[in-house]
Amino acid sequence: MTHKSGSNRRQFLKASAAAAAPAIVPASVFAKAGEPAPSDRVVVGSIGTGDLGRRHHLANKLLPNKRIEMAAVCDVDRNHRDQAAADIFSRTGRRVEAYKDFRDLCDRQDIDAVLIAVPDHWHALAAIYAMESGKDVYCEKPLTLTIAEGQKMVEAARRYGTVFQTGSQQRSDRRFRLACELVRNGKIGKLQRVDTYIGGIDSGSWQAPTTPPPELDWNFWLGPAPYADYSPNRCHYQFRWFSDYSGGKMTDWGAHHNDIAQWGIGADGSGPVKVKGAGTYHPNGPHDVPGEFDVQYTYANGVELYCHSQGENGIKFTGSDGFVFVSRGRIEISVGGKDLKEYEAIVKEFSPDSFATKLYDSRDHHENWLDCIKSRERPICDVEIGYRSVTVCHLGNIAIKLGRGLNWSPEKEQFVGDDQANLLVSKPMRAPWHL
Amino acid sequence: MQSVEQLGEQLGSGDQVKVYQAKRELAQRAAEAGTPGKQAARNELAAALAKAEAATKPRDAKDKAPVPAYSAGARGELARALSEVGGDMEVPALKQTLGDFDAREMARFALDRMTCQAATDALAEAATSAIGAEFRVGAINALGRRTGSGVTDALKKCAAESDPHVRLAAAEALAGHSDASADTLLVEAAKRHGHRAALRMSKARIRLAENLVRAGQKDAGKAIYQSIAKSDALKPQKRAAEQALAQLG
Numbered sequence: 001m002t003h004k005s006g007s008n009r010r011q012f013l014k015a016s017a018a019a020a021a022p023a024i025v026p027a028s029v030f031a032k033a034g035e036p037a038p039s040d041r042v043v044v045g046s047i048g049t050g051d052l053g054r055r056h057h058l059a060n061k062l063l064p065n066k067r068i069e070m071a072a073v074c075d076v077d078r079n080h081r082d083q084a085a086a087d088i089f090s091r092t093g094r095r096v097e098a099y100k101d102f103r104d105l106c107d108r109q110d111i112d113a114v115l116i117a118v119p120d121h122w123h124a125l126a127a128i129y130a131m132e133s134g135k136d137v138y139c140e141k142p143l144t145l146t147i148a149e150g151q152k153m154v155e156a157a158r159r160y161g162t163v164f165q166t167g168s169q170q171r172s173d174r175r176f177r178l179a180c181e182l183v184r185n186g187k188i189g190k191l192q193r194v195d196t197y198i199g200g201i202d203s204g205s206w207q208a209p210t211t212p213p214p215e216l217d218w219n220f221w222l223g224p225a226p227y228a229d230y231s232p233n234r235c236h237y238q239f240r241w242f243s244d245y246s247g248g249k250m251t252d253w254g255a256h257h258n259d260i261a262q263w264g265i266g267a268d269g270s271g272p273v274k275v276k277g278a279g280t281y282h283p284n285g286p287h288d289v290p291g292e293f294d295v296q297y298t299y300a301n302g303v304e305l306y307c308h309s310q311g312e313n314g315i316k317f318t319g320s321d322g323f324v325f326v327s328r329g330r331i332e333i334s335v336g337g338k339d340l341k342e343y344e345a346i347v348k349e350f351s352p353d354s355f356a357t358k359l360y361d362s363r364d365h366h367e368n369w370l371d372c373i374k375s376r377e378r379p380i381c382d383v384e385i386g387y388r389s390v391t392v393c394h395l396g397n398i399a400i401k402l403g404r405g406l407n408w409s410p411e412k413e414q415f416v417g418d419d420q421a422n423l424l425v426s427k428p429m430r431a432p433w434h435l
Numbered sequence: 436m437q438s439v440e441q442l443g444e445q446l447g448s449g450d451q452v453k454v455y456q457a458k459r460e461l462a463q464r465a466a467e468a469g470t471p472g473k474q475a476a477r478n479e480l481a482a483a484l485a486k487a488e489a490a491t492k493p494r495d496a497k498d499k500a501p502v503p504a505y506s507a508g509a510r511g512e513l514a515r516a517l518s519e520v521g522g523d524m525e526v527p528a529l530k531q532t533l534g535d536f537d538a539r540e541m542a543r544f545a546l547d548r549m550t551c552q553a554a555t556d557a558l559a560e561a562a563t564s565a566i567g568a569e570f571r572v573g574a575i576n577a578l579g580r581r582t583g584s585g586v587t588d589a590l591k592k593c594a595a596e597s598d599p600h601v602r603l604a605a606a607e608a609l610a611g612h613s614d615a616s617a618d619t620l621l622v623e624a625a626k627r628h629g630h631r632a633a634l635r636m637s638k639a640r641i642r643l644a645e646n647l648v649r650a651g652q653k654d655a656g657k658a659i660y661q662s663i664a665k666s667d668a669l670k671p672q673k674r675a676a677e678q679a680l681a682q683l684g
Contacts, residue, residue, distance in 0.1 A: 107634070109669075132638045134671030159641065160675050206451050226511075226544065285455030402466045419550075420469030423519055428547035430540070431573035432604065435580070 035066045042373055043112045045072040045105045045135075047126055049084035050236055052140065053117030058084055061366045062115065063091045068370070071111050074099040077236070078215040100217060102126045106133040113373060116140060117167075119239045120246040121225050124149035125433055131156045131164070136373050138366070140167040142247060142255035143386040147394050148426035150387030151413060152435045157383045163372045165379040166386025168259045169365040170328070175343060177359050178352060179317065179326035180264040185355040188335050189321030193304045194261045197311035198253035200292040201241055203282035207231040224429035233286065241287035248289025250400075251393045254307060259381075259389035260315050260326070261305050263359070268385050272297035272305065275395045276405035279309075295396040307396055398424045436460075439483040439513070440490075446509035454508075461516040468520050477520050484517040485528035488542075503535065511541030518545035526553035533561055539570060547577040555581050559589035562605075572604040579608030587614050594620045599628050603635060610639035613650035617643055618659050637663065637672045644679065657683055 046058055053075070062068050070088050073096060075081035081098040088096050099105045106114065106129050113136040116126050120142055127139045137157075143166050144150040157164045170176045183191055209229030212218035218230045225244045228234060239245040240252050247254075262268055279293030290309075297305040314327030322335025332341045333350075340346045352358075362368035362380040372379040388410075398421055399406050407416040415421040429435070437445070437460065445457040467473075468480040490504035503510060510532055517525055526549070532542035543561065546554040558581070561574035575593055578586050590612075593605030606624040609617035618640060625636035640659055648656035660683075663676040 103631075107631075132641075132671060134669070134674070155645075159645065159679075160671055161678060226541065281459055283456070283459075284452045285459075286451065288455065288458070401462065402469070403463075404466075404470055418471055420466075420471075420519055423548055423550070426548075428544040428577065429573075431569050431576060432600070434576035434608075 038069070041067055041069040042136075042370055043069045043071045043110055045074065045108070045111045045114045046070065046084060047074045047102045047105060047114050047116045047130070048118035048122075048140075049073050049075045049080045050077065050117070053115070054080065054084045054087065057115055057117055058087060063088065065366065065370070070094075070096060072097045072099060072105050072108065074102050074105045076100055076217045076220045100220065103129055106130045106135060111135060113137065113163075119221075120251065121145045121239075121244065122223055124153055124435065125224060127153055127164075128156045128435070131160045131162045134160065136163040136369075137383075138165045138167060138369050139383075139386070141259075141386060142251035142390040142393060143383070144390050144394075145246065146426050147391050147413070149435060150391060154384050154387055161376070162383070163369070163376065163379060164383035164386075165365065165369040165372070166381040166383060166389075167365070168256060168381045168386060168389065170256050170260055171263065171360070171380050172362040172365040172368060173328070174363075175326050175329075175331040176260050176263075176315075177361065178343065178346065179315070179324045179331055180260065181352050181355055181357065181359050182324050182333060182346075182350060183264040183317045183319065184266060184357045184359065185352075186319075187322075187350055188317060188319030188324055188333070191265065191303050191317060191319045193306065193318045194264060195306045195308060195311070195316040195318070196254070196257035196261050197308050197313055197315075198257050199249050199313060200309035201249050201287060201289065203284060203291065204233060204238070204241055204287040206286050207233045222430070224433035226430065241289055243288050246289070247393055247397050248287070249309060250290065250293065250295075250307070250397050251390060253313070254393035254396065255386075255390050257313075257315050258305070258307060258392040259385070262385075262389050262392065264315070264317050265299060265301075265303050265305070267299060267388070269388060270300075271388050271391055271410040272395065272408060273300050273410065274298040274405065274407055275399045277307075277396050277399040278403075279400035290397065290400050293396070293400055295399060297392065297395070305392075307392075436464075439480075439487045443487045443490075443505040443509050443513060446512050447506035454512075458512055461512060465516045465519045478524075481517060481520045481522065481525050484513050485521065485525035488513045488517060488525075489528035489531050503532075503538070507535065507537035510535075510538045514538075514541045514545035518548035521545070521549055521551075523551045523553040526551065526557050529554075530557050530560075533557065533565065536567075539565075540573065543570070543573050543577070547573075552583050555583040556585060559585050562589050563592050568598050568600040571601055575601065575604040575608050579611035582612075587612055587617075591617075591620070594624070599632070603628060603632055607635060607639045610643035611646065613643075613646045613652060615643075615647055615652060615655035615659075618662075634669065637668045641672055641675050641679075644676070648679075648683065653683065 046053055073081050073084040085096055085098040114130045116139040118126055123139055124144055127137050130137050209231050212230040234242055241248055275297050277295030279290035282291050292309045295307040314325055316323055316325045325332045331343055333346055360380045368379050395408055406418055406421050409416050442457045442461055445453050468477045488510055491501035492504045493501050529542045529545055533539045546557050558574045558577050562571055562578055565571050578590055590605045590609050593601050596602050603624055606620045621636045621640050625633040644656040644659035660676040660680045663672055
């Protein structure tokens with residue numbers, strides 16, 4: 001059955017229901033008990049159905065959600081897209097189209113929104129195309145491969161009024177929000193420094209270039225990135241450790257923890273003004289992103305952010321009176337002689353309901369996105385927030401690469417007094433792709 | 436520290452570890468040379484990279500023209516390093532590589548990154564007269580993000596061509612500038628090349644209108660938005676145009 005566009009279908013169904021009275025209206029028009037009516041569901045296409053797109057988003061978030069109707073999947077790996085379509089059929093009994101080219105999916109007028117879980121070097125192009133096609137977007141982090149891409153994504157989102165959620169789901173985790181509210185409400189005194197611990201990477205192993213497997217369109221996978229011969233270690237999942245496709249651990253986990261740092265500092269919509277860092281690159285490759293690193297950022301309000309590859313994964317906010325440490329599954333505060341390590345105990349002690357500064361309260365990242373699609377409000381990780389957070393990571397990688405301290409203007413979104421650094425704000429793209 | 440020539444040899448060695456190590460050394464040297472205040476070091480490295488990029492060696496047969504001294508892959512990496520330190524003086528070496536089908540894409544990448552006028556001129560020349568639509572589209576896309584003399588003239592020339600890939604790319608690239616006359620080209624291109632092209636041009640018109648407003652040409656931008664709002668463009672573009680008109684008042 002060919003669907004009309006989402007809103008036309010809703011209008012059509014409403015008009016049909018009225019005009020056909022007292023004719024019999026199909027039961028499928030109406031909601032089943034406890035479920036949204038078909039006309040209230042968000043019709044979603046999934047772009048990128050590899051491990052994260054299929055096993056996490058599709059299986060755990062999209063298919064179980066009664067507010068979503070899955071309409072299509074897309075992946076340049078035929079096995080990935082067919083498997084995702086099979087998952088949808090198995091779960092819902094519906095056959096959906098499986099595209100190789102995200103543009104074909106986005107050109108469908110019946111699709112309202114897309115979830116993008118492709119490699120980093122594709123995020124901007126796919127998201128911008130989707131936005132220009134009128135879709136709301138959920139895009140995985142790290143939002144971009146370069147700073148310039150983020151600027152273009154924000155422009156497109158504002159131009160088209162897109163509801164754009166960045167996949168930094170820690171902001172929808174109560175521990176991280178509590179930690180940031182404690183900080184923003186002065187419960188550890190004046191914030192002095194933030195430490196993020198995000199892990200490093202190993203060197204990887206060399207593999208000889210080989211023929212891509214028949215199910216993978218390697219040239220399309222590369223897309224805007226410079227041509228490189230295929231080897232499995234460049235591709236699915238492992239792309240994170242190659243600078244032509246991603247920013248390594250700095251963006252992979254930095255996009256999570258530096259995002260929380262920005263939230264706690266109160267720097268959403270802005271960023272640091274200085275950055276300097278040191279890192280090591282593996283001497284023999286193949287991974288060409290920093291393996292271990294320490295980067296220091298300075299914000300205009302004097303707060304220092306230190307991003308480390310070593311240390312217990314998480315974020316530590318240190319103030320004049322104490323500290324808060326938060327990670328997935330753990331929160332700890334030490335202040336005024338008290339050391340509390342349980343969420344409920346901290347809530348009981350500090351009563352966050354009474355805080356003057358309340359942060360955006362989202363209990364579920366995907367539900368928040370769906371709520372905002374309906375309300376047209378900005379979601380908790382709006383595109384600008386995602387862009388600014390990943391920019392912190394890109395600044396770190398650039399500082400490591402150049403081996404010197406850099407000054408950054410968050411207002412002008414460029415380096416100050418370093419034209420070579422400004423060259424690294426963007427990367428050229430292979431034709432036909434462009435921002 | 437190895438010479439640039441030695442690094443060029445290493446880049447073409449075919450040994451993955453040696454190639455990686457050469458790339459790392461080049462990246463490190465480019466970073467050091469690019470430090471503000473070290474112009475002499477930067478010039479020296481840029482000149483060495485350009486010399487290697489353009490270097491040739493004789494062929495075995497005496498009556499044959501010389502060939503590049505380094506492999507296409509090696510020259511690609513030399514170009515990548517050159518893009519971070521090079522300027523007007525080094526563009527001729529990259530222009531030479533533009534003439535080599537096996538290596539020209541990375542030379543184009545390098546020119547794309549360089550901000551000097553000579554790089555702009557080289558890209559304009561590639562856009563208007565290189566062989567191969569796909570390669571020309573890469574140069575055209577690069578011009579879409581550049582300012583400088585000759586850019587819009589080159590794009591308009593390409594937008595008048597019959598090859599649809601070149602024509603559409605050039606029309607789209609013009610939307611990245613603030614020349615109101617580009618709208619006529621976008622509208623024409625939309626009519627000639629089918630639905631997908633019409634969609635591309637419609638999106639480009641929205642961007643052009645925004646750029647015109649940003650450049651202080653509010654009336655010209657509004658005229659485009661009004662035209663889109665009244666047209667049979669798809670809903671997202673019409674909505675974007677209406678939203679912009681509401682904001683402009």
